Amino acid sequence: MNEQSLEDLLQAAPSPVEMLRNSQIGPYAFPVVPPEFTNWRDEQRAWQETAVLFDQSHHMTDMYIEGPEALKLLSDLGINSVRNFAVDKAKQFVACNHDGHVIGDAILFHLAENTFNLVGRPSAHNWVQYHGETGGYGVSIERDERSAARAGPLLRKAYRYQIQGPLAQEVMRKLTDAPVPDIRFFNMETLRIAGRAVRALRHGMVGQPGWELFGRWKDRSVVRDAIVEAGQEFGLRLVGAKAYSTSALESGWIPSPVPAIYSGDDLSDYRRWLPAQGYEGTASLGGSFESDDISDYYLTPYDLGYGPMVSFDHDFIGRDALEAIAGDPPRRKVSLAWKAEDATRAFGSLFSDSDCAKFIDLPLANYATLPYDKVVCDGATVGLSTYTGYTHNGRTMLSLGIVDVRYSAPGTAVTVVWGEAGGGSSKPTVERHAQTEIRAIVSPVPYSRVAREEYAVGWRTRMH
Amino acid sequence: MSERSLEDILQTTKPVDLLRDSQIGAYVYPVVPSEYTNWRDEQRAWRDSCVLFDQSHHMVDIYIEGPDALKLVSDTAINTFSNFAVNRAKQYVPCSYDGHVIGDGILFHLEQNRLVFVGRAPCANWIQFHGETGGYDVAITKDDRSPGNPKGKAVNRISYRFQIQGPNAWELIEKLNGGPVDKLRMFHMAAMNIGGRQVRTLRHGMAGAPGLEIWGPYEEREEIREIIVEAGREFGLAQVGARAYATNTLESGWIPSPLPAVYTGERMKPYREWLTESSYEASGSLGGSFYSDHIEDYYVTPYEIGYGSFVNFDHDFIGREALRKIADQPHRRKVTYAWNADDVGAIFRSMLNPGEPHYKYVDLPLSNYASASFDKIVHNGRIVGASMFAGYSYNERAVLSLGIADPDIAIGDEVTLVWGEEDGGSAKTTVERHEQIEVRAVVSPTPYSKVARETYAQGWRSREAR
Numbered sequence: 057m058n059e060q061s062l063e064d065l066l067q068a069a070p071s072p073v074e075m076l077r078n079s080q081i082g083p084y085a086f087p088v089v090p091p092e093f094t095n096w097r098d099e100q101r102a103w104q105e106t107a108v109l110f111d112q113s114h115h116m117t118d119m120y121i122e123g124p125e126a127l128k129l130l131s132d133l134g135i136n137s138v139r140n141f142a143v144d145k146a147k148q149f150v151a152c153n154h155d156g157h158v159i160g161d162a163i164l165f166h167l168a169e170n171t172f173n174l175v176g177r178p179s180a181h182n183w184v185q186y187h188g189e190t191g192g193y194g195v196s197i198e199r200d201e202r203s204a205a206r207a208g209p210l211l212r213k214a215y216r217y218q219i220q221g222p223l224a225q226e227v228m229r230k231l232t233d234a235p236v237p238d239i240r241f242f243n244m245e246t247l248r249i250a251g252r253a254v255r256a257l258r259h260g261m262v263g264q265p266g267w268e269l270f271g272r273w274k275d276r277s278v279v280r281d282a283i284v285e286a287g288q289e290f291g292l293r294l295v296g297a298k299a300y301s302t303s304a305l306e307s308g309w310i311p312s313p314v315p316a317i318y319s320g321d322d323l324s325d326y327r328r329w330l331p332a333q334g335y336e337g338t339a340s341l342g343g344s345f346e347s348d349d350i351s352d353y354y355l356t357p358y359d360l361g362y363g364p365m366v367s368f369d370h371d372f373i374g375r376d377a378l379e380a381i382a383g384d385p386p387r388r389k390v391s392l393a394w395k396a397e398d399a400t401r402a403f404g405s406l407f408s409d410s411d412c413a414k415f416i417d418l419p420l421a422n423y424a425t426l427p428y429d430k431v432v433c434d435g436a437t438v439g440l441s442t443y444t445g446y447t448h449n450g451r452t453m454l455s456l457g458i459v460d461v462r463y464s465a466p467g468t469a470v471t472v473v474w475g476e477a478g479g480g481s482s483k484p485t486v487e488r489h490a491q492t493e494i495r496a497i498v499s500p501v502p503y504s505r506v507a508r509e510e511y512a513v514g515w516r517t518r519m520h
Numbered sequence: 521m522s523e524r525s526l527e528d529i530l531q532t533t534k535p536v537d538l539l540r541d542s543q544i545g546a547y548v549y550p551v552v553p554s555e556y557t558n559w560r561d562e563q564r565a566w567r568d569s570c571v572l573f574d575q576s577h578h579m580v581d582i583y584i585e586g587p588d589a590l591k592l593v594s595d596t597a598i599n600t601f602s603n604f605a606v607n608r609a610k611q612y613v614p615c616s617y618d619g620h621v622i623g624d625g626i627l628f629h630l631e632q633n634r635l636v637f638v639g640r641a642p643c644a645n646w647i648q649f650h651g652e653t654g655g656y657d658v659a660i661t662k663d664d665r666s667p668g669n670p671k672g673k674a675v676n677r678i679s680y681r682f683q684i685q686g687p688n689a690w691e692l693i694e695k696l697n698g699g700p701v702d703k704l705r706m707f708h709m710a711a712m713n714i715g716g717r718q719v720r721t722l723r724h725g726m727a728g729a730p731g732l733e734i735w736g737p738y739e740e741r742e743e744i745r746e747i748i749v750e751a752g753r754e755f756g757l758a759q760v761g762a763r764a765y766a767t768n769t770l771e772s773g774w775i776p777s778p779l780p781a782v783y784t785g786e787r788m789k790p791y792r793e794w795l796t797e798s799s800y801e802a803s804g805s806l807g808g809s810f811y812s813d814h815i816e817d818y819y820v821t822p823y824e825i826g827y828g829s830f831v832n833f834d835h836d837f838i839g840r841e842a843l844r845k846i847a848d849q850p851h852r853r854k855v856t857y858a859w860n861a862d863d864v865g866a867i868f869r870s871m872l873n874p875g876e877p878h879y880k881y882v883d884l885p886l887s888n889y890a891s892a893s894f895d896k897i898v899h900n901g902r903i904v905g906a907s908m909f910a911g912y913s914y915n916e917r918a919v920l921s922l923g924i925a926d927p928d929i930a931i932g933d934e935v936t937l938v939w940g941e942e943d944g945g946s947a948k949t950t951v952e953r954h955e956q957i958e959v960r961a962v963v964s965p966t967p968y969s970k971v972a973r974e975t976y977a978q979g980w981r982s983r984e985a986r
Contacts, residue, residue: 082555088671088672091554092545092950095949095951098952396872400872403868404865406884406914409917415560418884446871448871448952450874451874451875451878452874484561485557487564
């Protein structure tokens with residue numbers, strides 16, 4: 057029996073938007089890791105004040121790409137330059153469709169000569185695998201599916217941890233019993249922890265050096281125990297799935313663009329290749345932003361803040377379209393700080409007999425794989441709000457937004473429409489509710505300590 | 521190296537300090553997904569249509585087999601066993617020698633000389649202790665609850681345990697059975713067919729509507745579940761996730777978490793020596809604004825948490841003498857505290873104010889942050905009760921808590937519930953630094969639900985509230 061393809065699914069659906077808005081899948085899963093190790097407030101605080109251990113071993117798909125043409129494949133698909141992309145370097149790989157709209161992004165590791173690993177939500181992986189298999193490239197591809205998409209026992213190829221926070225360096229020093237490796241951002245080296253070989257990627261969050269550590273699955277407990285032990289004196293906290301999912305809010309990464317693959321005849325072969333039950337076919341789309349045209353949900357690398365990564369030093373899918381807008385991208389990525397009064401009003405509706413506002417779950421308030429709320433100002437839609445939650449560090453509800461350039465200056469007052477029209481779609485996460493307007497202040501990305509200080513002397517003083 | 525006992529620990533640590541600074545975290549409802557759809561609609565379904573509760577993981581099952589099985593439970597329970605034939609169940613309540621509650625749970629008479637107790641650990645431990653050390657002719661098999669964090673490992677239990685509840689439950693049950701099912705009296709057991717398999721049933725109910733608890737071999741759980749879910753579609757059946765499940769008791773009025781009264785008393789010492797440091801009693805946590813150096817101040821009697829009608833002096837049991845002495849005295853009684861919405865709003869608002877006091881987070885829908893919660897209730901400057909289990913009901917659109925109130929506190933009185941712990945909070949992992957806040961609350965009946973109040977017939981849960 058031939059498995060149904062995404063294209064079959066779309067042929068049977070009234071429209072891609074209708075299909076995705078009524079998906080029964082729920083929000084993106086952060087599986088296996090307990091929701092909280094201690095409590096999510098203190099776990100969030102720890103990445104600002106001490107140190108944290110993120111367990112990223114489960115929620116992302118890994119895909120190993122090997123062969124003499126692996127780099128060529130990645131170069132043909134990625135907006136990124138691969139010049140100087142040596143072994144032991146990593147980069148945030150971004151793939152676009154022919155119109156320059158983002159299909160997905162993921163972290164790409166150059167593990168060894170002609171060997172790469174792509175790690176993230178699977179939309180970029182699928183696109184790379186499709187071209188790898190159908191484009192005549194000399195590559196072999198091996199996927200290691202995220203835990204939520206696995207049927208069998210939880211045996212992954214690699215564990216993946218991050219040590220982050222202002223004391224991450226101290227933890228690393230103690231853990232490796234050596235000076236902290238002096239490597240640049242997104243460079244890797246091999247360390248020994250508890251007698252095991254561990255690859256370390258220099259990463260960072262909140263402006264402080266941090267490390268992503270990965271190695272053989274069977275070493276995961278030994279390495280983890282060693283990290284916890286070494287971290288004890290530095291106040292290292294294990295971060296559960298609840299707090300982890302909000303780390304993107306503070307760092308300003310948008311994990312959830314709609315993969316730009318549901319429309320266009322040039323992608324119909326790809327949609328026939330994609331299974332109906334994959335990420336693209338099952339993802340749910342939610343929020344107040346509504347258009348009949350799925351391409352209105354697509355985002356460019358410039359929208360998502362990846363402008364500096366776009367490199368015209370090579371030929372790649374989407375290049376022409378991006379070259380046309382490179383000089384003057386129309387939208388910017390921003391943080392949207394929700395007005396406390398309005399968030400409180402929405403919360404307070406839980407106690408009223410009339411319709412409640414859409415429930416704001418804390419700390420992550422997303423109720424779809426792909427959250428898309430509209431941002432309005434002066435009676436017009438001026439942007440999108442795509443990932444929503446609460447930060448105990450900033451003491452605010454925050455969402456990541458993409459707004460028209462003229463509304464992107466920090467301090468601009470806009471309104472986020474929270475909840476879905478007409479009482480809500482049929483997604484299982486959506487109870488009947490009434491839409492509500494939340495005033496928000498455009499703020500910088502990342503919404504970090506510096507941002508908070510600006511915020512204190514910026515809009516707060518201006519508003520009063 | 522043998523594990524330390526609870527008694528060993530108490531040689532150097534006061535029970536109140538041990539429990540208030542426990543590092544165990546909140547009481548976990550394991551394995552079951554936190555939400556199948558969303559907890560608001562899952563709560564609504566038990567009021568409006570019907571639900572499937574998966575109770576296969578969060579409770580300990582302890583099997584008691586042998587000629588002395590009934591004697592063992594009778595010797596340790598306030599309940600009478602004069603009417604306890606095979607295929608009956610009852611809410612088993614053991615007390616300490618001083619007449620304080622150790623715990624409670626459901627005891628099933630499965631067959632001649634074979635019982636199973638299902639509930640939180642304190643009762644299970646107490647049964648096991650007496651079964652192993654009391655000279656009874658019984659064999660004890662403990663099937664512990666599922667791990668709070670399985671870390672990807674397989675979970676295995678002896679039985680699955682489901683409940684089908686809600687106003688449409690009986691129609692669904694009869695559809696599953698392929699014919700009428702006798703509406704036996706509450707806590708009577710029978711059997712029915714599901715998909716060609718016979719499953720055992722316990723007549724239960726919720727909000728006045730009849731329902732069933734069903735169980736069978738754990739291996740059959742997914743097969744049985746799929747049949748129920750499929751058949752339940754036309755009746756609006758919702759599978760209930762762990763978040764909503766834990767709150768159903770707020771509406772039905774059962775207090776799941778009295779502190780086991782085992783930390784004091786010379787006659788309880790052998791038991792403390794038997795309990796290990798990893799036991800619920802030694803590792804569990806105590807949280808809330810009520811603070812006393814004396815652990816006894818946290819103990820409750822059966823009369824106080826609504827079990828007065830179970831106390832039966834027709835047999836000899838541990839705690840009998842103590843309960844006899846207080847039986848005719850005025851008792852504190854079980855009530856529901858309905859929290860003031862504006863005050864709950866103020867707690868939420870405090871999360872959004874940098875630089876201002878931050879109050880203890882009210883997690884929704886279940887707000888407990890310890891295995892046993894104890895928040896003080898104040899009226900005219902005097903402590904008049906305690907709040908012991910808190911959360912939000914979408915059906916009632918209110919934060920509710922179950923607790924106890926002094927005899928002179930009346931339904932309808934406005935009291936003050938102090939939310940959060942003193943001095944910034946204890947060392948429990950679930951407690952971020954915070955300040956206490958006073959929340960107004962209206963003393964209300966249990967069960968709170970208007971529907972249940974009016975339709976729980978002569979049930980024990982409502983008897984105490986009148």
